[in-house]
Amino acid sequence: MKLTLRVWRQKNARADGAMATYEVDGVSPDMSFLEMLDVLNERLALDGEDPVAFDHDCREGICGACSLVINGDAHGPERTTTCQLHMRSFRDGDTIDVEPWRAAAFPVVKDLVVDRSALDRIIQAGGYVTAPTGSAPEAHATPVPKPVADQAFEHAECIGCGACVAACPNGAAMLFTSAKVNHLNVLPQGAPERETRVLDMVAQMDGEGFGGCTLTGECATACPKGIPLTSITRMNREWLRATRKASDR
Amino acid sequence: MAVSGLVMLLYLVVHMIGNLEIYFGAGEFNAYAHWLRTVGEPFMHDEWTLWLVRVVLVAAVVAHAVSAYQLSRRDIRARPTPYVHRRRRASYATRTMRWGGIILGLFVVWHLLDLTTGTVHAGGFQPGHPYQNVVDTFSTWYGDVVYIVAMLALGLHVRHGFWSAAQTLGVGSGARDRALKTVADVLALLLTAGFIAVPVGVMTGVVSWR
Numbered sequence: 001m002k003l004t005l006r007v008w009r010q011k012n013a014r015a016d017g018a019m020a021t022y023e024v025d026g027v028s029p030d031m032s033f034l035e036m037l038d039v040l041n042e043r044l045a046l047d048g049e050d051p052v053a054f055d056h057d058c059r060e061g062i063c064g065a066c067s068l069v070i071n072g073d074a075h076g077p078e079r080t081t082t083c084q085l086h087m088r089s090f091r092d093g094d095t096i097d098v099e100p101w102r103a104a105a106f107p108v109v110k111d112l113v114v115d116r117s118a119l120d121r122i123i124q125a126g127g128y129v130t131a132p133t134g135s136a137p138e139a140h141a142t143p144v145p146k147p148v149a150d151q152a153f154e155h156a157e158c159i160g161c162g163a164c165v166a167a168c169p170n171g172a173a174m175l176f177t178s179a180k181v182n183h184l185n186v187l188p189q190g191a192p193e194r195e196t197r198v199l200d201m202v203a204q205m206d207g208e209g210f211g212g213c214t215l216t217g218e219c220a221t222a223c224p225k226g227i228p229l230t231s232i233t234r235m236n237r238e239w240l241r242a243t244r245k246a247s248d249r
Numbered sequence: 250m251a252v253s254g255l256v257m258l259l260y261l262v263v264h265m266i267g268n269l270e271i272y273f274g275a276g277e278f279n280a281y282a283h284w285l286r287t288v289g290e291p292f293m294h295d296e297w298t299l300w301l302v303r304v305v306l307v308a309a310v311v312a313h314a315v316s317a318y319q320l321s322r323r324d325i326r327a328r329p330t331p332y333v334h335r336r337r338r339a340s341y342a343t344r345t346m347r348w349g350g351i352i353l354g355l356f357v358v359w360h361l362l363d364l365t366t367g368t369v370h371a372g373g374f375q376p377g378h379p380y381q382n383v384v385d386t387f388s389t390w391y392g393d394v395v396y397i398v399a400m401l402a403l404g405l406h407v408r409h410g411f412w413s414a415a416q417t418l419g420v421g422s423g424a425r426d427r428a429l430k431t432v433a434d435v436l437a438l439l440l441t442a443g444f445i446a447v448p449v450g451v452m453t454g455v456v457s458w459r
Contacts, residue, residue: 008333019333072336097334104327169338171327211327212320214346215413216339229416230423237419 001027001087004095005040007052010108017108019097029088033076034059034066036087037098053111059083061224064159067166068112069099074163074222081161081224101166105173105208116162118208119176123160125204126197127180129189142188155183157225167222170211175219177205178235179227185238195242202239250320251414253313258407258436260306265443271456272446275380282379310357317350342409349402356399363392387451396448404441408433 003024010017024040031039034056041051057065061084070076076085090096098112106114144152158179165173181198184190190197213232220229270281288298338344359369364382367374371392372385386392411433415421421429450456 006333069332069334072332072334099332099334102328102330102332104329169328170324172324209327211324214320214324214343215409215416216343218338228423230421230426233416233419233421236417240419 001029001090001092003027003036003087003090003093005098006095007098007112008100008108009052009111012110013107017111019099027087029086031087032059033068033070033082033085033087053109053113055113056083062159064161067101067114067116067161067163069101069166071097074101074166075161075224079224079226081159084224101162103162103165103171103210105171105210106162106165114162116160118210119160119162119173121208122173122177122201122204123180126193126200127184129184130193131189144187148186151186152183155179155186155227155231158183158223158227159225161224163222163224164219164227165210167218168211168213169216169218170214172213172219173205173208173210174213174232174235175223175227175229177201178231181235181238182231194238195245198235198238198242199246202235250313250316251417253309253316254410254414256305256309257313258411260302260309261403261407261440262436265440268447269443271380271383272450278380278383279378283377310354313350314354317347321347340409342405345402345405346409349406352402353399353406356395356402359395360399383447384451384457387448387456393448393452397445400441400444403444404437407440408437411436 005022005024006019007022008017009020022040022044024036024043027036027039034054037052037054044051055065055067057063059066061081064081066075066082068075068082070082070085075082077089078085100106100108100112101114101116103114105118106116109115155178158176160176160180162173162176164175165171168174181201184197185194215229215232217229220227220231267281267285270278286296286299293301362368363370363386364379367376367382370382370385371389374385375381387396412421412429415429447456
């Protein structure tokens with residue numbers, strides 16, 4: 001396959017960026033999107049040019065490191081992560097636009113790499129269970145009913161890639177935050193901090209400069225892990241409940 | 250947005266049902282309009298209920314507009330650099346919430362100046378004779394166009410708005426999602442059809458004061 005890539009190039013956080021055009025030849029349809037970028041980078045390096053910087057790690061769709069908005073879609077046209085997107089999803093001769101996640105809360109570090117530490121700070125605000133660490137507890141000590149475990153797992157699937165923020169026309173982080181809140185709030189282990197968790201994480205999310213939710217549903221459509229839009233509804237319910245409880249105290 | 254929107258939605262349903270009285274003649278419609286001023290008597294003094302409803306509605310409109318402004322400001326700030334490759338996002342109803350809302354706001358101003366105060370009314374505005382006033386308005390082409398366009402915008406706004414309000418208030422769930430979407434669609438359709446029935450009635454001559 002022969003492709004024309006239009007890639008966002010930006011030297012550093014302060015520099016102005018622009019789209020740069022590259023021709024990439026000899027692309028196999030079996031390559032992943034990142035492998036195709038590797039091919040481009042190899043050539044750029046040989047030519048003495050600066051390779052295109054992009055985030056990646058496990059390359060098997062479970063770590064949440066890879067990003068990229070491809071032709072206007074977070075993680076590209078398939079419902080998966082960019083590392084699991086294959087070039088067979090494109091046609092020979094296609095022109096492909098590659099851009100970084102765009103959000104005020106995700107400043108560009110270089111080229112396609114953005115700083116997603118805002119999501120880490122939301123986790124730090126309440127995405128944990130305060131419990132003695134040390135040896136693993138006996139698994140049967142806290143019984144969890146199967147439907148509850150299923151719910152927790154559905155939300156726990158979130159890999160924190162930030163595609164929801166990138167896809168949202170408002171740059172909101174509601175789907176990420178709701179997945180993290182619900183994952184712990186439905187479990188007995190998360191119960192003691194059920195109220196403070198949702199209040200603190202939402203407050204942190206607001207403080208990071210993410211946009212507000214208008215329920216367009218773009219986040220759930222882009223999510224490579226299929227976190228449902230109703231996750232946001234459930235978080236809203238948790239937030240209202242926690243606010244009510246806090247005012248009772 | 251959710252609470253103020255639902256308050257206005259409730260009012261619209263009542264308003265739409267009341268409007269349909271126009272199909273039962275000038276006498277009944279004018280009597281209904283007169284009754285609106287005397288609701289709650291003798292407990293409520295003349296027009297008290299009317300003014301109470303007006304105050305609640307103005308509060309809802311202001312709250313809705315202020316939160317829409319704050320939300321929009323925040324959303325625009327959250328994406329300072331737009332994508333180069335743009336694609337059409339979300340459904341038409343969802344994408345038109347902001348502009349649709351502004352159009353509806355302007356429509357309400359026109360609607361009040363036209364049929365409540367009579368300031369911009371076509372022909373001679375007669376206080377206390379709403380039937381004739383309504384027929385006057387919908388006998389002009391622009392009255393029909395403005396009204397029908399606004400009601401279509403209203404349908405779209407309610408379609409996304411009602412369902413969204415349910416999500417904001419945490420009422421929705423995976424199992425209830427389809428039911429909520431259906432209620433939103435039915436509400437939007439009934440409101441639009443019910444309101445548009447009035448200008449259509451005048452245009453087709455079913456409703457006339459001769």
